[in-house]
Amino acid sequence: MLVQKYKDMLSGKSVIRQLSEFAAQRGQEIGYENVFDYSLGNPSVPAPEEFTEVMIRMLKEREPRELHGYSPNPGIAHVRDAVAASLEKRFGIPYRREHIFMASGAAGALAHAFRLVTEPGDEILTFAPFFPEYHPYVDLTGAVLKVVPPDCEAFQINFNRFEEMLTPKVMAVLVNTPNNPSGVVYSEETLQRLGEILREKSAEYGHTIYLISDEPYREIVFDGAEAPCVSRFYNNTIMCYSFSKSLSLPGERIGYVAVHPECDGAEYMVPMCVQISRGTGHNCPPSIIQLAVAQVLDLTSDTSVYETNRSLLYNELTDLGFTCVKPGGTFYIFPRALEEDANVFCKKALKYDLVLVPGDTFGAPGFFRMAYCIDTEKVERSLPALRRFVEEEYKGRD
Ligand SMILES: Cc1ncc(COP(=O)(O)O)c(C=O)c1O
Secondary structure (H helix, E strand, O other): OOHHHHHHHHHOHHHHHHHHHHHHHHHHHHHHOOOOOOOOOOOOOOOOOOHHHHHHHHHHHHHHHHOOOOOOOOOOHHHHHHHHHHHOOOOOOOHHHHHEEEEEHHHHHHHHHHHHHHOOOOOOEEOOOOOOOOOHHHOOOOEEEEEOOOOOOOOOOOOOHHHHHHHEEEEEEEEEOOOOOOOOOOHHHHHHHHHHHHHHHHHHOOOOOOOEEEOOOOOOOOOOOOOOHHHOOOOOOEEEEOOOOOOOHHHHHEEEEEEEOOOHHHHHHHHHHHHHHHHOOOOOOHHHHHHHHOOOOOOOOOOOHHHHHHHHHHHHHHHHOOOOOOOOOEEOOOOEEOOOOHHHHHHHHHOOOOOOOEEHHHHHEEEEEEEEOOOOHHHHHHHHHHHHHHHHHHHHOO
């Protein structure tokens, strides 16, 4: 018999994927270059040249078994050492090999983190706006994802609602900064307060509330800033990192879990991840990619394109009268729609070949997301379409 829960999911296809498919189809009719496709967060800039060179050199010089054989279950030992050393140097937290578990991207890392600290029926809290794939990621573990409504002014954390929702059933809190979809970077004050509340409530409830920090955009930060490191504000943090965005390698499926050395139960966590991976099939990510990223850990793709695109769009949108928090990082912007129902707004935008994603799917109705990981030239060509859309559809609005 087919399993009903997966069958039920067939009707809940990702809105982002549907819009991306629409854009591809429309592209066949009018040429993809004429579709202003802001749907998907697929990095548009190439991986750094050093990554390509490392791959070519390894393919020429190293033993095929080293490159293509199974890796040890927690990841290749010297790769884990290199990740730990890089994190220690950057964030001043004494990570060691035993705190690092190599995983298949952020999705793979999160799949382990959720299973480490929740039993079926336990609650995980996250904050809107949030990455919609958190639902399948969490739901299929048997835990329950609860979403704290957004702070629509700044897209930091709505602490009043958070404290109301932080009941003894909550075993983990999931944060994502820099954030998809808002582009906002959580401030030190936000993370400080979050840490204080979690320490207080863990003591009150008599169990550790873990913080799971989803950080695929950690290096994509603008205006010369750095994203504050979540793990520095709360020891019981499980960092989930991915090279998908910073190195433009989403298809290579590589990332890691980094357990804070002072985390409760830290000594069990990586060995437990190994056991979890046996069940989920997210085990032994490709050896060659582990070896390659270990050699470019402190590099990123040229993310200046995203910053240029952010400024072009932010300036144009605010000029057109949109309310919008200026993104501090990522390659997303999340303005308020010009009518209450962002679904209707985004549908109207399609007439102008502008593919925008309604905020409902991110837990923030009334807003919409633009993923500007596209060529700057295309962003520039989309601006007149955006202007025409606003003038023709919303002329005379107050
Ligand atoms: C916030 C967030 N978390 C996790 C992921 C999944 O990342 P990966 O492709 O590395 O599994 C994404 C991908 O877009 C994301 O935006």
